[in-house]
Amino acid sequence: MTEARVAPVLVTGATGRVGGEVVAGLLRSGVPVRALTRRPDGAVFPAAVDVFAGDFSVPESLDVALQGVRAVFLVWTESPATLQAVIERIASYASHVVFLSSPHQTPHPFFQQPNPMARLHADIERTIANSGLRSTIIRPGMFASGAKLWWADMIQRDGVVRWPYAAAETAPIDERDVAAVATQILRDETRAGGDYVLTGPESLSQAEQVAIIGECIGRAIRFEELTPDEFRNEIARTWPSLVVDMLLDAWGATIGHKSFVTNTVADVTGSPARTFREWVADNADAFRAPRPHAGAD
Numbered sequence: 617m618t619e620a621r622v623a624p625v626l627v628t629g630a631t632g633r634v635g636g637e638v639v640a641g642l643l644r645s646g647v648p649v650r651a652l653t654r655r656p657d658g659a660v661f662p663a664a665v666d667v668f669a670g671d672f673s674v675p676e677s678l679d680v681a682l683q684g685v686r687a688v689f690l691v692w693t694e695s696p697a698t699l700q701a702v703i704e705r706i707a708s709y710a711s712h713v714v715f716l717s718s719p720h721q722t723p724h725p726f727f728q729q730p731n732p733m734a735r736l737h738a739d740i741e742r743t744i745a746n747s748g749l750r751s752t753i754i755r756p757g758m759f760a761s762g763a764k765l766w767w768a769d770m771i772q773r774d775g776v777v778r779w780p781y782a783a784a785e786t787a788p789i790d791e792r793d794v795a796a797v798a799t800q801i802l803r804d805e806t807r808a809g810g811d812y813v814l815t816g817p818e819s820l821s822q823a824e825q826v827a828i829i830g831e832c833i834g835r836a837i838r839f840e841e842l843t844p845d846e847f848r849n850e851i852a853r854t855w856p857s858l859v860v861d862m863l864l865d866a867w868g869a870t871i872g873h874k875s876f877v878t879n880t881v882a883d884v885t886g887s888p889a890r891t892f893r894e895w896v897a898d899n900a901d902a903f904r905a906p907r908p909h910a911g912a913d
């Protein structure tokens with residue numbers, strides 16, 4: 617085995633939804649893994665993972681973690697202020713970057729609305745392309761875990777989801793499948809250099825997604841459709857307005873269209889993409905009302 621093949625992969629966003637699964641997937645594949653976090657003391661990783669402190673907003677803080685790596689899994693949730701310096705640093709140590717982007721180039725109305733996240737991702741891709749790094753871009757659509765973030769509290773509380781655009785269709789992708797694609801590309805670099813749009817296996821309206829959650833937890837859940845203004849003023853009033861605008865524009869534009877669906881997860885990993893129902897079944901407790909403690913008043 618050559619030195620290049622045993623050199624480690626640095627996973628950024630390693631405490632996050634996708635990065636955490638990439639760490640686990642690389643470990644299972646026998647690839648040496650380094651995990652980056654701003655707060656190593658608070659992070660929990662398997663013993664075989666080398667954990668490094670690093671912060672994109674302080675580019676030089678990445679140097680120790682980057683020494684000797686062959687590839688980097690890049691998750692960027694920071695402002696772009698230090699982007700150029702971070703990419704230059706990665707390029708000076710590693711030969712390949714796998715970047716977690718989004719399908720902002722896909723000609724479907726859902727992905728073609730004004731969207732600051734899409735602009736940031738396009739900037740990052742340009743910066744990577746200009747750096748000389750070999751790059752692979754993975755572009756998942758809506759994560760299935762959005763359902764937990766958005767609806768779990770309402771479902772737990774009273775079984776009523778108050779939400780706009782019941783008929784808007786998406787193809788939620790299980791984060792484990794996003795990670796499985798990244799892992800496959802990082803462990804066996806024959807697919808490196810590609811551009812992969814990833815979705816879940818089926819187009820489902822938001823109302824259908826809520827109904828699936830109800831079926832999985834054995835509880836009837838009512839979808840009470842809100843107007844965009846009601847949503848903005850009631851449910852999302854504390855959210856960043858950029859995020860609210862982005863979501864409302866995308867859901868509104870997709871009404872009347874099936875979601876964009878690809879077979880890329882299966883093509884790359886050899887296993888079909890998990891369904892939304894599978895994701896819910898594995899996360900069902902998040903939607904169940906907590907049981908009262910025995911003996912509670």
Ligand SMILES: NC(=O)c1ccc[n+]([C@@H]2O[C@H](COP(=O)([O-])OP(=O)(O)OC[C@H]3O[C@@H](n4cnc5c(N)ncnc54)[C@H](OP(=O)(O)O)[C@@H]3O)[C@@H](O)[C@H]2O)c1
Nearest residue numbers: 629630631632633634653654671672673692756757758759
């Ligand atoms: N949600 C969706 O539907 C969707 C769809 C397509 C693409 N995406 C993209 O997916 C990405 C988010 O992935 P995710 O959900 O797996 O992440 P996440 O769970 O939100 O976690 C964010 C990660 O970023 C790390 N991080 C934050 N600021 C950092 C900094 N200054 N320096 C170093 N690391 C930093 C955090 O690490 P520490 O806190 O440990 O330092 C954490 O591990 C975003 O770029 C988003 O645009 C999301």
